[in-house]
Amino acid sequence: MGNLSQFLGIEVYRDTTGLYLNQAKYATDLLKKFGYENLKPSLTPMATGKLISKAEGQVLKNPTLYRSAIGGLQYLAYTRSDITYLVNKMSQFLQTPTDAHWKALKRVFRYLKGTLKHGLVIRKSDNLDIIVFADSDWASCPDERRSTAGYCVYLGDNLVSWCSKKQHVVARSSTEAEYRALAHCASEITWIQSLMKELKIP
Structure with missing residues (x-):
């Protein structure tokens, strides 16, 4: 083909x-x-x-x-x-x-x-470390005062997953909003690790 x-x-x-x-x-x-x-x-x-x-x-x-x-x-x-x-x-x-x-x-x-x-650019990479960048915008919604969380997940040098999402609850501090963003990241990392394990890639 x-x-x-x-x-x-x-x-x-x-x-x-x-x-x-x-x-x-x-x-x-x-x-x-x-x-x-x-x-x-x-x-x-x-x-x-x-x-x-x-x-x-x-x-x-x-x-x-x-x-x-x-x-x-x-x-x-x-x-x-x-x-x-x-x-x-x-x-x-x-x-x-x-x-x-x-x-x-x-x-x-x-x-x-x-x-x-x-x-997107996908390049060959010998490094298969999972690297994540996360951030949150505390109380950025003027209507509900809920925060927005975002993250980017890299597998080696390549961007493989990203998200921007309003948080489900009102965070009472910027620290709480950041921790909630990290919790979203941890969930995504766990899923990617399980997928890599299933593909027998360490």
Whole structure:
């Protein structure tokens, strides 16, 4: 069948340095679908220092468009860990999206416009240590005061798992929020270790 070049919308490129996965065509089609192919690119997917609330702005007349955009971005996040936090955040407003939420979502599209070729790189590595980076944003939700936790899991030099998720309970301190983020990481590490053990890889 030849070398793999595309699988479920994910483009695959291989050379002597490693394997490259991206969804450039899918992202381009997504921009065209919403009429954003001529947007001015943005360097970042979100404005810093501003918390988005559920009650902010006027309710959209066509919320289906917003939900469709979120669905498209969720699939794109399979190879784009850089938009995971934003997609998670904007998914929290699916029930009653407003024009303020759509404006924030448009910023994500502007960021995609300038980073179409971004994706995952998988390289050969003799090191199979599991390394994890975790963080939490204490009380970052202005509506419920719940924290957001995130982590990235590396197997050797390669990113294999990542997550950004609102915590289930209200943390009473930043330390508690950090420990809860670490608990999520410990669970993910345990699962990856069991998978590697099943594959007989130490």
